[in-house]
Amino acid sequence: MNQTVSTPAPAAKVSLLRVLGPAHVWALGVGIVLVGEFTGWNFSADKGGALAALIVCWVIGLLYTSVAMIDSEVTSTVAAAGGQYAQAKHIVGPLMAFNVALYLVFAYTMLEVSDAILVGDLFVSRAGEAELTRHGFVVFTIVLLGWLNYRGVLMTLNVNFVITALAYLSILILFFSVQPWSQGTVLKLGQLVTPDNALPYGWIGVIAAFQFGIWYYLGIEGTTQAAEEVRSPARSLPFGTMAGMITLLIAAAMTWYVCASLLPWEYLGFTFFPLADAAKVTGSPALEFLLFWGTVLSAVASANGCINDAARAWFSLGRDRYLPTWFSAVHPKYRTPYRSILFLLPIALAFAFIADLNQAITFSILSGVLQYTFMSINIMMFRKKWPLGSIRRGYTHPFHPLPAIVLFLLCAITFFAIFLGFGSQLTAMVVFYLVVSLWFHFYRYKYVRRGDQFSMPWPKPQGY
Amino acid sequence: MAKYSPPEQPKGMQIFDIVFLIVAIFAALWLPLRAGWAGASKSIDAIANPTWESLKQSPAMVEQWVKLGYADAASAHNIIQNKFHYSIDWLELIVMAAVVIGYFVFVFRASDKEYRDVIDEKFNGK
Numbered sequence: 001m002n003q004t005v006s007t008p009a010p011a012a013k014v015s016l017l018r019v020l021g022p023a024h025v026w027a028l029g030v031g032i033v034l035v036g037e038f039t040g041w042n043f044s045a046d047k048g049g050a051l052a053a054l055i056v057c058w059v060i061g062l063l064y065t066s067v068a069m070i071d072s073e074v075t076s077t078v079a080a081a082g083g084q085y086a087q088a089k090h091i092v093g094p095l096m097a098f099n100v101a102l103y104l105v106f107a108y109t110m111l112e113v114s115d116a117i118l119v120g121d122l123f124v125s126r127a128g129e130a131e132l133t134r135h136g137f138v139v140f141t142i143v144l145l146g147w148l149n150y151r152g153v154l155m156t157l158n159v160n161f162v163i164t165a166l167a168y169l170s171i172l173i174l175f176f177s178v179q180p181w182s183q184g185t186v187l188k189l190g191q192l193v194t195p196d197n198a199l200p201y202g203w204i205g206v207i208a209a210f211q212f213g214i215w216y217y218l219g220i221e222g223t224t225q226a227a228e229e230v231r232s233p234a235r236s237l238p239f240g241t242m243a244g245m246i247t248l249l250i251a252a253a254m255t256w257y258v259c260a261s262l263l264p265w266e267y268l269g270f271t272f273f274p275l276a277d278a279a280k281v282t283g284s285p286a287l288e289f290l291l292f293w294g295t296v297l298s299a300v301a302s303a304n305g306c307i308n309d310a311a312r313a314w315f316s317l318g319r320d321r322y323l324p325t326w327f328s329a330v331h332p333k334y335r336t337p338y339r340s341i342l343f344l345l346p347i348a349l350a351f352a353f354i355a356d357l358n359q360a361i362t363f364s365i366l367s368g369v370l371q372y373t374f375m376s377i378n379i380m381m382f383r384k385k386w387p388l389g390s391i392r393r394g395y396t397h398p399f400h401p402l403p404a405i406v407l408f409l410l411c412a413i414t415f416f417a418i419f420l421g422f423g424s425q426l427t428a429m430v431v432f433y434l435v436v437s438l439w440f441h442f443y444r445y446k447y448v449r450r451g452d453q454f455s456m457p458w459p460k461p462q463g464y
Numbered sequence: 465m466a467k468y469s470p471p472e473q474p475k476g477m478q479i480f481d482i483v484f485l486i487v488a489i490f491a492a493l494w495l496p497l498r499a500g501w502a503g504a505s506k507s508i509d510a511i512a513n514p515t516w517e518s519l520k521q522s523p524a525m526v527e528q529w530v531k532l533g534y535a536d537a538a539s540a541h542n543i544i545q546n547k548f549h550y551s552i553d554w555l556e557l558i559v560m561a562a563v564v565i566g567y568f569v570f571v572f573r574a575s576d577k578e579y580r581d582v583i584d585e586k587f588n589g590k
Contacts, residue, residue, distance in 0.1 A: 012560050049549060051574040092581065093575030110493075189526035231550035264525040267532060267542045321470065323485070347489065361492060372566070387572035419560055420550055421506075425496050427560050432492030434567045436485075441574045446483070447470045449482060464583045 003364035004201050006421035015333045019154045020230045024238025025223045027161035028245050032305035034167055034444065035298040037120055037255040038275050039246075040215035040361050046206030046269025047212060050260045053268075055206050056213030057252050064217040066403035067372055068245045070379045072238035075224040076394025078456060083224030083309075084371060086457035087318050089453050091382050096374065097453075098322050098440045099433060101313045101349075103371040104250025105226075109344055110364035111219060112349045113301035116141045116197070117360060120352075121272055122296055138352045141303060146345045149307045151332045153229055160304050163297040168251065174279055175254045177287055178262070186282060187261035197249040197265055210410075210417035214365045217250045219302070220244055222370070225309040234394025235347035261458035272357055307341060307348075314340040321447050322440070362422050365431045376408035467585060506548050514541045 007129060045053040074087045085104060089097035119141045120134025149156050156351055178186040230236045255275060259268055262278040270279050279291035315337030318327025331338040351360065382407045383400060417424045473481075511518050520590045521537070521544070534540040545577045 088575075092572065093577075093579030095578055096571055099571055105469075106474040106489075106493075146576070186587065188524050188528075191522060194522070201548065201550060205548075208548065208550060234573045260521045263532075264479055264529065264544075265529055267529070267540075272547075277532060281528055283531070324473065324481055326478060326482075348489075351493060354494060359497060377572070391529055401483060414544070415564060416557075417559075419557060420552075421548055423553075427563050428490060430560075430567050431564050434563070434570065436488055437567070437574070438569055439484070439488075439577070445578060447473050449470055450581045452466045453582045454586040458584065460587045464580065 006458060009326040010146075018229055018231050019151065020226055020236070021232075022236040022240045022243070023161060024154075024157040025226060025230060025236050026244050026247070027157055027164050028226055028305050028308065028449075029223040029244035031157075031160040031164040031170070031221045031301035032108075032222050032249055032309070033217055033244070033302070034164055034251065035118070035302035036113055036218060036252050037171060038213040038295040038298045039272050039273065039357070040114070040165070041212060041252070041261065042254070042268050042271065043207035043215070043358055043361070044269075044272040045210035045260075045265050047201075047417075048207075048209030049200045050193045050265040050268060052206040052209040053213070054256050054260070056209045056250075057216055057256050059410065060210065060213035060216060061249050061252065063407060063414075064220055064243060064248075065371065066407040067221055067375060067409075068241050069397035069403050070375055070407065070443045071221050071224055072241050072395045073393060073397045074379060074382055075227055075237050075241075076234045077391065078232070079227040079237070083227060083313070084221065084375065085313055085383075086227070087378060088374065089223075089320070090320070090456055090458075091378055091385065092374075094320075094322070094453055095437060095441050096316065096446060096449055097320075098444075099437060100371060101317045101322070102433065102436065103367040103374070104222075104313035105344070107364050107367035107371065108219070108222065108313070109348050110351065110360050110367070111308065111347050112306035113355060114357055114360040114364060115299040115306065115353075116348070117354045117357050118299045119296055119303075121357070122276070122292065122299075125273070126292060135353065139349060141300065141343060142348055142352065145300070145304045145307050146341055148205060148304065148334060149311065150331070150334065150338050151343050152336060153226075153308065156308055157226075160301050163304075164301045164428055165300035167294045167301060168247070170290050170297075171251055171254055171275065174275065174287055174291055175258055177284070178258060178282060180254075180257060185243075189256070189257070189261040192262075192264060193260055200265070204420070207413060208417050208420040210414045211365060211420075211422065212361070214414065214448075215361060215367060217245070217248055218365060218368050219305070219309075220248065221375075222305060222309045225312045238395040251284070283361045307344070310344050311337050314344060316335055320453065321449065322444065345446055352377075356459040359425075362418070362425055363429070366418065366426055369411055369418070370430075370433070373411040374408060376404045377413060379404045385463065390462075391458050417427060422434070468581070473541055506546050509545045511545060511549055514538055514545075519544045567576065 015394050044056050078087050078090050085097050085101040088100040116138040120137035123137045124132050124134050182188055227233050259274045259278045268274055273295055274289045277293050279287040317323040317324055326341050329339045336420055471537050516537045519537055
């Protein structure tokens with residue numbers, strides 16, 4: 001190894017605040033994801049039909065249950081800001097950690113972009129003015145939430161808790177208002193989803209639908225980003241993540257049932273606002289009003305959580321010198337990673353102007369699937385390097401290695417699903433990650449302090 | 465083993481690194497949009513003088529279309545007939561698989577090499 005003399009980087013004087021509990025972890029995870037019930041998941045009906053959307057709801061639910069189980073074990077043991085990034089740093093190595101942080105930043109920033117576009121499109125469609133564009137709403141949403149994140153994490157996640165609960169409540173009210181126990185009264189599932197149109201593309205359509213099935217749950221793993229700001233990570237993170245996953249599985253099932261029972265499948269795959277449109281066809285102005293605001297609140301909560309998570313991943317990269325240390329500054333008064341928040345804002349704004357909704361969603365999904373692929377391999381390496389009993393784990397997930405194998409196989413199928421219709425985008429994105437990996441390994445790594453990358457009080461990993 | 469002390473990065477190079485990353489991010493996200501690679505590969509299977517029957521819409525479906533503001537079959541035609549045409553281009557699939565697998569193999573192997581530096585220094589080579 002090269003030995004060079006240098007001036008050490010100044011040590012961080014101000015740290016993040018430990019102020020969050022399990023409810024905030026739940027709000028962070030569900031808040032980011034719940035917008036997926038209000039838009040995005042329905043593009044799986046476009047790729048495979050209404051029944052395909054239901055099949056992937058459950059199968060991708062299995063993928064995310066595996067993610068939540070694996071994540072809870074590793075995060076309750078590696079409780080540090082950056083979540084999966086900190087995990088990769090301790091278990092796989094610096095280059096993988098660099099990539100994982102970029103997956104997080106891309107997945108969350110593009111999700112934030114999708115949310116802001118959704119808010120803009122909603123207000124434009126509601127106003128019904130031909131000359132009105134979404135741009136003003138998009139800028140207002142991103143800048144306002146950026147400011148909120150700049151001011152403090154506790155206030156940010158308290159806001160998220162309230163608006164996420166309100167958005168979830170709107171789904172519950174819609175579900176019970178359409179008398180789900182009585183098909184034919186309001187709902188017409190048997191007449192809208194028939195043997196002739198349930199799977200219009202056959203089983204290849206079901207596979208293709210995996211891509212947007214991810215959107216039902218994408219971002220639940222973001223709970224781990226708060227690891228350094230949670231009062232009791234070993235308890236709060238698994239509890240908040242698992243509770244969030246159960247909440248989302250219930251919401252996804254209710255959403256599919258109501259939407260598939262009220263909207264023709266072609267329209268379901270086309271619209272940007274499936275729940276709001278489902279409310280519209282009930283003929284109830286109150287439900288229409290409620291689901292309009294439910295969609296807005298879910299998008300705002302998601303964008304809010306995404307800014308929080310993306311900034312913490314970027315902050316961690318700066319703190320470890322994977323990126324210039326300038327990004328690692330913590331605000332002296334608000335104790336937030338304010339430079340990272342401010343740096344990512346214009347990037348989100350730029351893409352909100354040049355991408356459309358399903359393109360932004362696809363960018364986000366691509367980074368998410370790359371991350372889940374890493375997680376399936378990461379847990380195998382974690383158990384191999386530190387077998388059970390060798391270190392203290394806050395939570396140990398059952399049935400290992402089954403969740404890891406299921407996760408890996410479902411990721412492989414999802415890559416194929418993305419290939420069906422969005423293959424060029426996937427290849428371009430992976431080429432990007434390859435180029436920046438070469439940049440890091442052969443150039444940037446020389447600025448990284450080796451021993452500092454391993455901060456956990458663990459014994460030496462087996463095999464090293 | 466001796467502790468590795470990284471070189472101090474000059475401010476100009478820090479700015480260069482930030483610019484490189486911004487350019488790379490925009491190239492990865494903007495170029496596919498600009499080149500038309502992004503977005504779904506769909507096309508409209510046009511039907512001349514469409515009716516609800518020719519668009520295979522049942523009376524219950526028609527009722528919902530009307531509630532959504534699509535009063536006749538012609539107004540819903542482009543939504544209903546805009547379809548995916550799934551076909552597997554084996555060469556493209558092989559290239560994609562090679563890129564994804566090659567990427568992961570490189571990242572895990574190079575990470576392992578770096579990780580050994582980290583572990584050696586952390587545990588003093590013991």
